[in-house]
Amino acid sequence: MTTYAFIGAGKMCEAILKALLQKGYIDPFDVILSDINSGRLEEMSEKYKVRVVTSNRTAVQEGDVIVLAVKPQNHPEVLTEIKDLVDSNKVVISIAMGKSTESIESYLADDAQVIRVMPNTPALVAASISSISYGKKVSMEAKELAKGLFSQLGEVVEVEEKMQDEVGTISSCGPAYFYLMVESLADAGVRIGLDRALATKIATETMIGSGLMIRETGLHPAQLRDMVTSPGGTTIAALEALEDGGFRASIYKAIQAALKRAREM
Ligand SMILES: NC(=O)c1ccc[n+]([C@@H]2O[C@H](COP(=O)([O-])OP(=O)(O)OC[C@H]3O[C@@H](n4cnc5c(N)ncnc54)[C@H](OP(=O)(O)O)[C@@H]3O)[C@@H](O)[C@H]2O)c1
Known part of the structure; x- marks a missing residue:
């Protein structure tokens, strides 16, 4: 029997826990x-x-898999508190933005098994994309365990440790960009006279359907865009206005701002 200890019972802990329990992958006990x-x-x-406890040390003592789900700024205090309890039989999985496996290992014994995963909140509906990377001393068994765990929340991709922050600027922060896009589309619909509920529904389903098109067809997004852009038509007029407003450049800037912030953490 494997015991899973979550340190930090916030939003991400809940997203992960809910998916794992709903799927029956782990038992509440x-x-x-x-x-x-x-x-x-x-x-x-x-x-x-x-079971819940206010002592991180008790959770670590009881856990075989320790999911560090506190904010990056709380890492030093938590890792200092638990470091003597983490032996090589335990697996530490951190989901913190901006914290490398190396920085986590620096608090722990040399043989500690440290894994880093960046999931995102669509885990709540089993549609997460989680990027996973490994520290220096992770066994094959621990890698499989972590991949198995996070594949219950959606897709898992292995990435180089040094690219985790870059990936996180799209995957972890990405839902917010998407929500802003849907909100803007709905507002724009209201601006031209659509009922708000209808505009929101149309915008949401259009975004979801378009995402599925990219996944299911395997085509490049630009090819799919061309398919809905007829010469002299409405879509190209809208695309011209978006480019004129710096749509693409704004996204480049947003991702760079997120990466800068991740590096400061
Ligand atoms: N949100 C996302 O979309 C997302 C995606 C991928 C990864 N992440 C990562 O997931 C982690 C958790 O994020 P979150 O959004 O779930 O944060 P959150 O909702 O703030 O949850 C963190 C929890 O940890 C508690 N906490 C603070 N200090 C603690 C300590 N010393 N010991 C035990 N618990 C402590 C907090 O309590 P208080 O509220 O009282 O401080 C809070 O309940 C972060 O490292 C973040 O980078 C988040």
Whole structure:
């Protein structure tokens, strides 16, 4: 039996836990959560029937797999607190933006098994994309365990450790860009007279359908865009206005801003 200890019972912990429990991949009895916020722990215990503790040390003592789900800025205090309890039989999985496996290993014993995963919040609907990379001393068994765990939330891709922050600027932050796009489309629809609920539904389904088209056809997004862009038509007029407004350049800038921020963490 494997016990999963989550340190930090916030939004990402809940997204991961909910997907794993819903799929029956893990049992509530095999989970222990720790957090400094006892109100949050009570809420999680009531909702998911898992054990909760306010001591991170107790969670680590009981856990075989330790999921570090605190904010990056809380890493130093948490790792300092638990470092003597992490032996080579445990697997530490960090989901923090901007924290390399090397930085986590620097707190722990030389033989600690450290894995880094960047999931995203669509994990809540089993549609996450998680990038995974490994520290120096991770066994094959631990790699398979982590991949198995996160594949319950959606897709998993192995990436080079040094590219994790770059990937995270698209995957972890990406849902926010998408929501802004849908919101803008809906607002634009309202501006030209559409009912808000209808505009939001049309915008959402169009984005989801277009995403599926990229995945299912395997075509380059530009090829798919060409397919809906007839000469002298409405789409090309809209694309011209988007390019004129710096759409593509804004996205380049947004990703670079996210990466800069990740590096500061
Ligand atoms: N949100 C995303 O889309 C996303 C995607 C991928 C990865 N991540 C990563 O996932 C991690 C968690 O993010 P989140 O959005 O779930 O954050 P969150 O909702 O703020 O959850 C973090 C939890 O940890 C608690 N905490 C703070 N200090 C602690 C300590 N010393 N010991 C135990 N618990 C402590 C916080 O309590 P208080 O609220 O009382 O401080 C909070 O309940 C971050 O490292 C983030 O980079 C997030």
